[in-house]
Amino acid sequence: MGLRAGSTVDGRRSLREGAAKGMDDEDDSPDVWQGTLRALRAVEESLRCGICGDLFEGPVSLAKCAHAYCSLCIRQALNFRQDCPTCRAGATHGDLVANRALGDTVDAFRAARASLLAVSRAHEALVGVVRGDAAT
Ligand SMILES: [Zn+2]
Ligand SMILES: [Zn+2]
Numbered sequence: 001m002g003l004r005a006g007s008t009v010d011g012r013r014s015l016r017e018g019a020a021k022g023m024d025d026e027d028d029s030p031d032v033w034q035g036t037l038r039a040l041r042a043v044e045e046s047l048r049c050g051i052c053g054d055l056f057e058g059p060v061s062l063a064k065c066a067h068a069y070c071s072l073c074i075r076q077a078l079n080f081r082q083d084c085p086t087c088r089a090g091a092t093h094g095d096l097v098a099n100r101a102l103g104d105t106v107d108a109f110r111a112a113r114a115s116l117l118a119v120s121r122a123h124e125a126l127v128g129v130v131r132g133d134a135a136t
Contacts, residue, residue, distance in 0.1 A: 027117070028054075035127065037120040044113075047106050049073055050086050055110060059102040063095040068102055
Protein backbone atom coordinates (compact mmCIF):
# COMPACT_ATOMS: atom_id res chain seq x y z
CA MET A 1 0.00 0.00 0.00
CA GLY A 2 0.95 3.60 -0.25
CA LEU A 3 1.44 6.19 -2.91
CA ARG A 4 3.18 5.26 -6.10
CA ALA A 5 5.20 8.11 -7.50
CA GLY A 6 4.18 8.85 -11.04
CA SER A 7 0.58 7.80 -10.73
CA THR A 8 -2.03 10.51 -10.73
CA VAL A 9 -4.21 10.98 -7.70
CA ASP A 10 -7.45 11.37 -9.59
CA GLY A 11 -6.73 9.03 -12.45
CA ARG A 12 -6.66 11.80 -15.02
CA ARG A 13 -3.73 12.60 -17.24
CA SER A 14 -3.32 16.18 -18.27
CA LEU A 15 -2.91 16.84 -21.95
CA ARG A 16 0.07 19.15 -21.65
CA GLU A 17 1.69 17.75 -24.78
CA GLY A 18 -1.50 18.14 -26.82
CA ALA A 19 -2.22 20.73 -29.45
CA ALA A 20 -4.60 22.68 -27.23
CA LYS A 21 -2.50 25.12 -25.28
CA GLY A 22 -4.17 27.06 -22.52
CA MET A 23 -5.73 26.87 -19.11
CA ASP A 24 -8.66 24.60 -19.94
CA ASP A 25 -7.26 21.87 -17.69
CA GLU A 26 -7.29 22.94 -14.05
CA ASP A 27 -4.18 20.83 -13.39
CA ASP A 28 -2.28 22.85 -15.94
CA SER A 29 -2.09 26.02 -13.87
CA PRO A 30 0.18 27.38 -11.13
CA ASP A 31 -2.93 27.60 -8.91
CA VAL A 32 -2.75 23.85 -8.23
CA TRP A 33 -0.02 24.48 -5.66
CA GLN A 34 -1.72 24.79 -2.31
CA GLY A 35 -0.76 24.51 1.34
CA THR A 36 2.69 23.24 2.22
CA LEU A 37 4.00 23.32 -1.35
CA ARG A 38 2.43 26.66 -2.34
CA ALA A 39 5.92 28.15 -2.79
CA LEU A 40 6.10 26.10 -5.99
CA ARG A 41 3.49 28.41 -7.50
CA ALA A 42 6.10 31.17 -7.84
CA VAL A 43 8.59 28.66 -9.22
CA GLU A 44 6.14 27.54 -11.87
CA GLU A 45 5.08 31.10 -12.75
CA SER A 46 8.72 32.00 -13.37
CA LEU A 47 8.96 29.10 -15.84
CA ARG A 48 5.98 30.24 -17.94
CA CYS A 49 6.11 32.22 -21.16
CA GLY A 50 4.61 35.73 -20.99
CA ILE A 51 3.07 35.27 -24.44
CA CYS A 52 1.33 31.87 -24.32
CA GLY A 53 1.23 31.42 -20.52
CA ASP A 54 2.50 27.85 -20.82
CA LEU A 55 5.77 26.35 -19.62
CA PHE A 56 8.57 27.49 -21.94
CA GLU A 57 9.06 25.43 -25.11
CA GLY A 58 12.60 25.81 -26.40
CA PRO A 59 13.14 29.08 -24.53
CA VAL A 60 15.13 31.90 -26.07
CA SER A 61 16.21 35.21 -24.54
CA LEU A 62 16.37 38.61 -26.20
CA ALA A 63 19.95 39.91 -26.34
CA LYS A 64 19.15 43.45 -25.13
CA CYS A 65 16.72 42.96 -22.23
CA ALA A 66 17.20 39.22 -21.45
CA HIS A 67 13.46 38.54 -21.25
CA ALA A 68 12.72 34.92 -22.24
CA TYR A 69 9.92 33.39 -24.33
CA CYS A 70 9.16 30.18 -26.20
CA SER A 71 11.10 30.22 -29.44
CA LEU A 72 7.92 29.95 -31.53
CA CYS A 73 5.99 32.56 -29.51
CA ILE A 74 8.59 35.31 -29.75
CA ARG A 75 9.30 34.60 -33.43
CA GLN A 76 5.60 35.03 -34.22
CA ALA A 77 5.40 38.17 -32.05
CA LEU A 78 8.40 39.73 -33.78
CA ASN A 79 6.67 39.27 -37.12
CA PHE A 80 4.13 41.83 -35.92
CA ARG A 81 6.19 44.12 -33.69
CA GLN A 82 9.95 44.46 -33.53
CA ASP A 83 10.19 44.76 -29.76
CA CYS A 84 10.01 42.80 -26.51
CA PRO A 85 6.37 42.12 -25.49
CA THR A 86 7.28 42.63 -21.82
CA CYS A 87 9.41 45.78 -21.77
CA ARG A 88 9.12 47.02 -25.39
CA ALA A 89 12.88 47.21 -25.84
CA GLY A 90 13.63 47.04 -29.55
CA ALA A 91 14.27 43.49 -30.77
CA THR A 92 14.65 41.58 -34.02
CA HIS A 93 14.96 37.90 -34.93
CA GLY A 94 18.73 38.42 -34.82
CA ASP A 95 18.53 39.24 -31.08
CA LEU A 96 17.24 35.77 -30.10
CA VAL A 97 19.64 33.64 -28.09
CA ALA A 98 18.83 30.06 -27.03
CA ASN A 99 18.54 29.83 -23.25
CA ARG A 100 19.67 26.26 -22.53
CA ALA A 101 19.81 26.64 -18.75
CA LEU A 102 16.19 27.75 -18.68
CA GLY A 103 15.21 24.93 -21.03
CA ASP A 104 16.88 22.37 -18.78
CA THR A 105 15.14 23.85 -15.74
CA VAL A 106 11.74 23.63 -17.44
CA ASP A 107 12.40 20.00 -18.45
CA ALA A 108 13.39 19.10 -14.89
CA PHE A 109 10.37 20.87 -13.42
CA ARG A 110 8.02 19.24 -15.93
CA ALA A 111 9.44 15.80 -15.05
CA ALA A 112 8.98 16.42 -11.32
CA ARG A 113 5.62 18.19 -11.52
CA ALA A 114 3.21 15.22 -11.54
CA SER A 115 4.96 13.50 -8.64
CA LEU A 116 5.18 16.72 -6.64
CA LEU A 117 1.51 17.43 -7.28
CA ALA A 118 0.50 13.93 -6.14
CA VAL A 119 2.57 14.34 -2.97
CA SER A 120 1.11 17.80 -2.38
CA ARG A 121 -2.50 16.62 -2.75
CA ALA A 122 -1.96 13.52 -0.60
CA HIS A 123 -0.39 15.69 2.06
CA GLU A 124 -3.22 18.23 2.02
CA ALA A 125 -5.77 15.38 2.22
CA LEU A 126 -3.98 13.92 5.24
CA VAL A 127 -3.85 17.34 6.89
CA GLY A 128 -7.60 17.59 6.28
CA VAL A 129 -8.22 14.20 7.91
CA VAL A 130 -6.12 15.16 10.91
CA ARG A 131 -8.07 18.42 11.18
CA GLY A 132 -11.32 16.48 10.86
CA ASP A 133 -12.68 18.38 7.85
CA ALA A 134 -13.24 15.34 5.61
CA ALA A 135 -16.61 16.70 4.48
CA THR A 136 -15.62 17.11 0.84
ZN1 LIG B 1 5.13 30.75 -25.27
ZN1 LIG C 1 12.22 42.77 -22.48
